[in-house]
Amino acid sequence: MATVAETTNVWANELLLNGCQAVAQGVKLANVDVIAAYPIRPYTEVMDQLSKLIADGEFDSEYIVADSEHSQFEIVKHASSVGARAFGGSSGTGWMYGFEALVVAATDRLPPLFVVGNRALDDPGAFGVEHNDALALRDMGWLLCWASTAQEALEHVLIGYRIAEDNRVLMPMALAMDGAFLTHSQHMIKVPTQEAVNTFLPPFNLGKRVLHPDNPVSIAPQVNEDWVMELRRQNWEAARRARTVIPEVYKSFNDLFGPRYANPFFDEFMCEDAEVVLVGLGAVAMPARTAVRRLREQGKKAGYVNLRWFRPFPTEQLRATLGRMKGVGIIDRNFAMGSPDNGGIVVQDIRSCLYPLTKRPVVTDFIGGLGGRDMSIADCVRMFEITFDAAAGQQRDELVTWIGLRE
């Protein structure tokens, strides 16, 4: 069947944009009502670009510069509660500083979208990518996904709002992207038409819960022991329903814009007949997939899983894909010091997801790229080699190998 993309023109033009600018274009196309901003690299350029789009008369939106991330996130949350489509973002320790406001956006079941330009947690001062900032949300009732290219970043602003605002979900959405490698790299990006975006993304409607003088509601009252368990269970139900909504939304995106996303939760690259795969988040997909191509030329059955959605975690789908493998290597661009086997955060979830299988792949973990350290094609080849060896039964002292560490 011909997609709409093949029959009508859903792409307006191609522009030179970096990851931050691509997100700003997405926010403009999503016709966001309220933006709250507070600078921290690498997120800063998102707010710069948005203010420029508004100043240039290209975009009309309420733009508020806050006095800190905490206020910024509170503004976004409150704007969302009156039914405005709201946008915020941050990086690293700035993100952490606003955490109280992030947590309540989820428990209040509001669906703003935040971009996280992943950045190492200071001290000492560091601007490079590390995923601990966004991953700190993992237990907080948020939707959490990673873009691996600037094109995906733009598209996931639209996809993100559509999922978050679905009345079966109503959860805040964090779109993470690697600082530097994605946020500050300029590419030719296809920008969809406003008409196509309007077709894909309906206006936000909070329904009966909208806070308005004509519709007085009470949000976040003191509830104590009598209510919290039930509220948590509702949050869980929403996260569960999101697992159904997410594939629906990607299907409608693909129908409109062409078959861009075969699997909504993660991209499988050469996984069909693979024996060993690496799993990673974000921009490391580029060197990892190139490493797969090179290994395939040598006859090695390698594959790569670009994990897009971390919350809700695609348990069933990952179990099915990874369960077929002999070896699975996880690239953790984060740290979870003192966790089981001193691994990263992602490996803990994946091992736990694979545990019910009777025949489990061998799992290895890699900590690399912390604080923006390079992750090259050669690094990815090395991680594959270690995982292949582990899958072939080679005993290892540790689950984890650090990649690119000076030792």
Place this chain on the structure above:
Amino acid sequence: MIKRVEVNYRGIFQKTLGKYIGGDIVQIASRMGKVAFSNGRYSDSPERNGIPCKYFAFVSPDLSEEELEAECGAKLDIDEADVSVVVDDTMVKGVEPWGWHGVRAINEKLREKGCLLVTSQHSHDQLLTFIPKQPFSWRLATVEGPASLAGLWVYKDDLTRERVLGALAAVDPGIISIEAVESYLLEKTKDKHRAEAARASYDATLRNMRVVKAGEGAEWHHEIPRLPTWKEFESGGVVVPAVPRGFTMGPRGQSRNERFLRGTTKSHRPVVRFDLCIKCTLCWYDCPDECFDPTDDGLYDVNYEVCVGCHKCAEVCPVPECIVMVDELKFDNNDSPWEHHKRDPQGYIKWAEEKKGLERIHYPHVTGTGMEIREGKFVPPKPDKGGPAAGAKA
């Protein structure tokens, strides 16, 4: 095949210029049917005024976007450059970027037969007195003119961008062709003068390119710093040794961070007429980088290794012609000017006046009064300072 271009620029003053040139290359190459992208060296990201920074553009006629990105995008610095553009010629003396890279040669990344393309008013031979020699031959080309230095974060639209693009097409048409540069500029700006500026620069560059032979060029003394392994430094994030408190009198007397000197940040350096100094302390007091060393005779020596050329001292000095900012390329060492003055007071005055000349630098004022002196004048030495009698010709 991959073509790699780096644009060396001065942080903040030329940030937009660097980014525009990188982005232009991507858009022009895309129009030629190639795959391209551009990024900056991210550790330069918190650029301070004048800090040497880099923007990159990568172009390939045959790779997929993903493979190009995998090869070039996941790295912090470039592996090798087909063309290294330098938009302020004082950077040929070496560049010490933000971060712990040490002072690096301007042509360190240049590959054999690659081209160093410098905006400069100096001749190739003058530039080669500063640019380190390489074991292979390479090319040197200039885009004639002064460095395009704008104010903070601002872009100075003086056709440097267009002229660099034209020159780039001349030194390596495999990256972008002059026809593609012209049609891009015409379509984007609807201004034929921009395309003409690119073409004129293309023609001039073809005429004046210079092949630099292996072994031709300056000696290089800076080592690339070796960073410690995780076992070799104190735990708790104390990776920068503290600067000891206090100082001793005399040259190099101040305590300073030995790991990050920042001297390559400057386009201009202050030349001091010690004989005119009234010992008011203001230069010493106001210099943001503590470059002045008090001496036993109540004067203030300058340490050019750490001076970032901010112009502050020249602005605060109350005595006309006592501190004057001079083009950094007029100097070939960082020796103590006060020692020179002590050794040979009259010779020093003559030397200082020669360096100063009468033309005064116009510079984006970022710190001071905005006071602009367009023409200098010669002030005779004071008789009691060991110089020749007042009124004598220096």
